Amino acid sequence: MLKNFVFLMSFAAAALFYGCTRDNPLGPVQSPNDPSTDDLQTFVLKSAADSRLPAPEVEDREATPDEWLMLQEMMRHGRHGQHPAPADDPSIFWNSATTSFGIKANFPPPKLARAYALVHVAIYDALAARHARHGHRLISSVVGAGAGATVLLYLFPADSVQILNSVSLQLQADSNLSIRKVMRSWVLGRIVGQLVVERGKHDNSDAVYTGTPPTGDGIWTGTNPVLPMTGMWQTWITTSGSEFQPKAPYVFGSHEDSVDVQEVLDSSLHRTADQIAIVHKWADLPPPTIWNISLKNRITSNNLNSFRSARAYAYLNVAMYDAFISCWLTKYAYWIARPFQRIPGLTTVIKTPNFPTYSSGHSTVSAAAAQVLSELFPSEQAFFDGEAHEAAMSRLLGGIHFRHDNEQGLAVGKKIGRKVVHVMRHDRSMMLAEDD
Numbered sequence: 001m002l003k004n005f006v007f008l009m010s011f012a013a014a015a016l017f018y019g020c021t022r023d024n025p026l027g028p029v030q031s032p033n034d035p036s037t038d039d040l041q042t043f044v045l046k047s048a049a050d051s052r053l054p055a056p057e058v059e060d061r062e063a064t065p066d067e068w069l070m071l072q073e074m075m076r077h078g079r080h081g082q083h084p085a086p087a088d089d090p091s092i093f094w095n096s097a098t099t100s101f102g103i104k105a106n107f108p109p110p111k112l113a114r115a116y117a118l119v120h121v122a123i124y125d126a127l128a129a130r131h132a133r134h135g136h137r138l139i140s141s142v143v144g145a146g147a148g149a150t151v152l153l154y155l156f157p158a159d160s161v162q163i164l165n166s167v168s169l170q171l172q173a174d175s176n177l178s179i180r181k182v183m184r185s186w187v188l189g190r191i192v193g194q195l196v197v198e199r200g201k202h203d204n205s206d207a208v209y210t211g212t213p214p215t216g217d218g219i220w221t222g223t224n225p226v227l228p229m230t231g232m233w234q235t236w237i238t239t240s241g242s243e244f245q246p247k248a249p250y251v252f253g254s255h256e257d258s259v260d261v262q263e264v265l266d267s268s269l270h271r272t273a274d275q276i277a278i279v280h281k282w283a284d285l286p287p288p289t290i291w292n293i294s295l296k297n298r299i300t301s302n303n304l305n306s307f308r309s310a311r312a313y314a315y316l317n318v319a320m321y322d323a324f325i326s327c328w329l330t331k332y333a334y335w336i337a338r339p340f341q342r343i344p345g346l347t348t349v350i351k352t353p354n355f356p357t358y359s360s361g362h363s364t365v366s367a368a369a370a371q372v373l374s375e376l377f378p379s380e381q382a383f384f385d386g387e388a389h390e391a392a393m394s395r396l397l398g399g400i401h402f403r404h405d406n407e408q409g410l411a412v413g414k415k416i417g418r419k420v421v422h423v424m425r426h427d428r429s430m431m432l433a434e435d436d
Contacts, residue, residue, distance in 0.1 A: 041128075041427035043121045043236060043314065044195045048132030054191060056133045059184040062191070071186060072179055074171040089306050090144025090170070091123055091313045092296055097148070097166050099289050101156040109361060110230045110324040111205075113288045115155050117236060117314075117321040118200050122147035124314035126192035127307050130185075138185040139177065140306040145170040146189020147196070154197040203234040213335060218252030218342070220335045220356040227355070231329025236318035237420050241329035244415045246408035249336050249358045260402040264339045268347050268399045279349040279398040282391045287362050288320050291369040294387075298377055311427075316372045319420040323368040323413050324361060330412075331356040339399055348399035360401045363392035363409025364416075371417025375424055388413070 045053070054062045088096075098119050102112040126147040130138045149167045153160055171182065207229040213220070231241040238244065250257035282290065295316055299309045336358035340346045366388040374381035392410050395401035 041311075041423070042125045043318070044199055045125045045129060045192065048129050050129075052191070052195060053129060053133075054187055057184075059187040060180055063183050063187050067186070068179075068183065071171060071182055074168045075179060075182065088141075089299065089304075089309050090127075090141050090148065091120065091306065091309045092299065093141075093166070093170065094119055094123060094144060094148035094152070095292055095296065095313060097152060097163070098155075099292070101152060101159050101162075103286070103289070104159070105156060107286075108226050109286045109288060109365075110227055110233075110321075110328055112286050113317065113321040113324050113365070114200075114203075114205060114233070116288055116292065116317040118155065118196055119148050119151045120310070120313040120317045121236070122151045122189075122193045122196040124310040125196070126189040127310045129192065130188060131307055137181075138188060139181065140185075141170050142182055142185035143189040144306070144310070146186040146191075147193040148189075150190050150193025151196055151200075154200065199234075204229070205233050207232055218257075218337050220337050221341055222338075222354055225332070225355050226353065227328060228332045231325055231332060233325050235322045235325055237423055238322045238326065238416055241322075241325040244326050244412050244419075245333075246330060246359050246412050249334050249408075250404055256404070260404050261339070261342055263403055264396060264399060264401075265343050265346065267397060268343075271349070271397065275397045276349055278390060278394045282362060282394040283350045283398065287365050287369075287391065288317070290391075291316065291320065291366070291373070294369075295373065295376075298373075298380075302377070312376050315376075315420055315424055316369060319368040319372045319417055320365045322420070323365045323416050326412055326416060327359055327361045327364040327409060328355075330359050331361075334358050336405075339402060346399055350398050350400065352400045357401055358405050358408070359412065360392060360395050360405040360409035362395050363388070363401075363406045364413035366391040367410045367413025368417035368420070369413075371414060371421055372424070375421045 042048075095116070098115055102115050107115065123144045126143045127140060130140065130143045145167050149163050152163045156163065209225075209228040211228075213225070233241070235241065235243075250260065285293075292313070295312055298304075299312065304312065332355075335356045338352050338357045340348060340352055370384035370388040373384045377384075388410065392406035395406055396403055
């Protein structure tokens, strides 16, 4: 416990030292498709030569005394104590950790998507800098640990001990390497992680709703709605949540609206076992987690190296995060009632989430994810598109969304995903990814 406390103090000391001696970490950052990034498609770094990064070859000069002490202890423990299996791909490893901490904290899906995006942007940018500046001379798993753990400590401070235990596993797997090489790798990742944390502290995710929900026919009638300010959060690739918005919802009581209501009722009266299974397939885990698992399976089966893996995770998760922001802006622009609020006695398969119905978050996020995964694994495009449509349909089958919610969510999510794919296709950092 004392060692963990010392290590936590090292993070605080490093952050203080870093903030006092470096350029403003919130200085201007190039847009993702700006050619001045030296062909690196980074998110918070201006380029591989970003002045906020430590000087190449001497990154360890920016380590704190407590960092030296703690990393030495972790590596010594690995040499003379436990002998864990080699470290996983850093993106897979820290994605799993983010999932565990996010679900334990009961993060709503948009907040979980934000956590995934911050962690994976940090890992990708750190590995991009490692590839461009050092090639194989720094350790990808330790660079990833520095970036991922720094962001997770910001997101989940109550889980600091478990996060540091995860770091220890990564360092023990590389325990035969020199402490200086480990430290150089760690510091590079940690500093990129701090840049991402600074971005997170200013992304408007702490905005507080002070408005008054509307009232009227067909308007959502719940209390304490979940994250009504999400639509105002800072996006990664889209210009804002308002860049892609759906058509207006059907007018209450119109023919189209009545057809939608009747369909949900009819579906609830004739559900099959297979349909109920589909509902649970897409509801038992948050949608960002489901799509991250899908990516993990393909990274493993295709033997992607750590840089390609980090790039894939970063683009998938910023796409889903931007999709949530767009969708939540829609939800709280219209405040449309959920099916159970309009259909007396409606039986749902799952509990209805505590926010308005229009449009569907599952549909929007899944369509965006399908576009990114189709770009990464084009031979499976039909499968990913089918999964997105199934995710959308699962919400109607479960009795918690109308068809129009799902159709408009799919349309907007597809547009967001296509914009992310456009950025990916102009990303020349892939030339760095041939070797790990």
